[in-house]
Amino acid sequence: MGGDCGIRIADRGMNRSRRVEFADGPFRNPNSAIFALPYNLPMPLVRDRCICLRKVEFSETSQILHLLSQEHGIVRLIAKGAHRRTKAGHSKFDGGVDLLDIGEAVFTHDVSKDLCILTEWSLREGQLALRSDLRAVHLGTYGVELTGELLEQHDPVPQIFYRLEQTLTDLATPRREEAFLAFELDLLRDTGFLPELAGCVMCGRVIAEREPRVFFSASQGGVVCRDCEPTIKDRLPMDLRLLRMVQNLLKIPRANGSIQRLPRLTRAQTDPLNLLLAEHVEQMLGKRMRLPRWILKPAR
Ligand SMILES: [Zn+2]
DSSP states (O other): OOOOOOEEEEOSSSSEEEEOTTTSSTSHHHHHHHTOOOOOOOEEEEEEEEEEEEEEEETEEEEEEEEEETTTEEEEEETTTTTOTTTOOBTTTTTTTTTEEEEHHHHHHHHOOOOEEEEEEEEEEHHHHHTTHHHHHHHHHHHHHHHHSOOOBBEEEOOHHHHHHHHHHTTTTTHOOOOHHHHHHHHHHTTTTOOSSSSTTTTBBBOTTTTTTTEEETTTTTTEEEGGGEEEEEEEOOOOHHHHHHHHHSOEETTTTTTTTTTOOHHHHHHHHHHHHHOOOOOOOTTTOSSSSHHHOOOO
């Protein structure tokens, strides 16, 4: 075996280094690799399809990015030199990453670090159709804010990645309101944040077909019946027809990131529901989000 098969590690307490050879080559034997883990190895790089959830310009040339990756969950990265171009006009990151962009990323992946390093970015979907419509931009931006708040870092949930990718496409169509609401419900369900919508969250009673009044409580996390309503301070009236609609939306089968035969919805239907769900999420997180108070005002 030649010198190519070893790795250089420092001898503890000695100002020199030695070669460690593995019989089957470097890192083939996982136990040996752990025993001899050196401090000066290059970080392993991974390649993954990613959606940009958040970007912060950092210095004149760099960006801090929160990306939702398909296989590695949410990763926070620094893109050094994101805005730097060569004289020929080439840029390492296609001129920088924008919110809602989808691309192929190569990055260091170290779950022990809060900030990984983006080394390559190839834009795959710049969302031009979505960006031409202000309502679609608002819903898309709120969708990625919710995703960033509800998912943990380094916790891959591929079905949420596919649903978000498909939803960003649907937001550029007349199906935007129903597409957003359905995504929001799926995200809440898949992250364990879905409020109780089948029956009263207090007494468990199923809400009857002809119930005269029904309420929603963000602090209790769900629907409240008229018997329990007087004891709940933060109760908000809820339209029974909208509750039925949400229950039905949750039952429609999902396949490959999309939902077949979504009913067409208007803002008169989705705004009150989005508001209740935003109240619920903020209660669960214990903090205000940035987007809801700008984009979820009830339609007049
Ligand atoms: Zn009740």
